[in-house]
Amino acid sequence: xxxxxxxxxxxxxxxxxxxxxxxxxxxxxxxxxxxxxxxxxxxxxxxxxxxxxxxxxxxxxxxxxxxxxxxxxxxxxxxxxxxxxxxxxxxxxxxxxxxxxxxxxxxxxxxxxxxxxxxxxxxxxxx
Amino acid sequence: xxxxxxxxxxxxxxxxxxxxxxxxxxxxxxxxxxxxxxxxxxxxxxxxxxxxxxxxxxxxxxxxxxxxxxxxxxxxxxxxxxxxxxxx
Numbered sequence: 319x320x321x322x323x324x325x326x327x328x329x330x331x332x333x334x335x336x337x338x339x340x341x342x343x344x345x346x347x348x349x350x351x352x353x354x355x356x357x358x359x360x361x362x363x364x365x366x367x368x369x370x371x372x373x374x375x376x377x378x379x380x381x382x383x384x385x386x387x388x389x390x391x392x393x394x395x396x397x398x399x400x401x402x403x404x405x406x407x408x409x410x411x412x413x414x415x416x417x418x419x420x421x422x423x424x425x426x427x428x429x430x431x432x433x434x435x436x437x438x439x440x441x442x443x444x445x
Numbered sequence: 446x447x448x449x450x451x452x453x454x455x456x457x458x459x460x461x462x463x464x465x466x467x468x469x470x471x472x473x474x475x476x477x478x479x480x481x482x483x484x485x486x487x488x489x490x491x492x493x494x495x496x497x498x499x500x501x502x503x504x505x506x507x508x509x510x511x512x513x514x515x516x517x518x519x520x521x522x523x524x525x526x527x528x529x530x531x532x533x
Contacts, residue, residue, distance in 0.1 A: 332459040339463035366496045397522040404526040405478040
């Protein structure tokens with residue numbers, strides 16, 4: 319019975335990792351590759367750790383597995399955010415199917431707002 | 446035990462194939478950030494491989510190695526993004 323659960327969980331986890339690797343190879347764009355990497359690989363490692371927690375009937379192993387999964391869930395989005403921000407600021411292009419770029423619009427509106435404030439200061443003196 | 450055979454013939458080949466596919470992206474990657482996320486994914490899959498080997502061999506002590514490897518992956522990605530952004 320335990321063996322069946324271990325087999326099912328480890329199969330789901332390794333298949334999720336396989337899908338993540340196919341995604342990082344086949345996606346057309348850096349940002350899509352980043353999205354695939356973070357979500358699917360974290361899910362796969364989480365399932366494999368769950369099967370490890372089932373396989374060893376020991377409290378310390380379960381605690382260790384929960385700690386690793388918690389650490390991965392906590393740090394993977396932070397790392398992905400940092401590297402995505404770096405990629406955007408160093409000028410990595412999105413692919414032709416992208417329909418929306420909110421950060422670009424926000425940057426543009428910030429620039430116009432700064433220009434308006436400067437104009438206002440010139441007329442009335444700095445606040 | 447049949448679970449050992451299942452791990453040997455199904456789980457480890459799937460994980461090995463995924464590492465090979467990520468290595469193709471690591472060599473091909475048009476920009477340096479592609480290579481950084483490929484390395485990050487390789488270390489994450491390495492964590493999964495160590496966990497699977499820990500189940501296969503019945504040695505729970507290998508999970509400590511997996512924990513340290515997950516920590517190092519996070520630090521490496523953060524350092525790469527920090528210095529790439531500094532370079533401009």
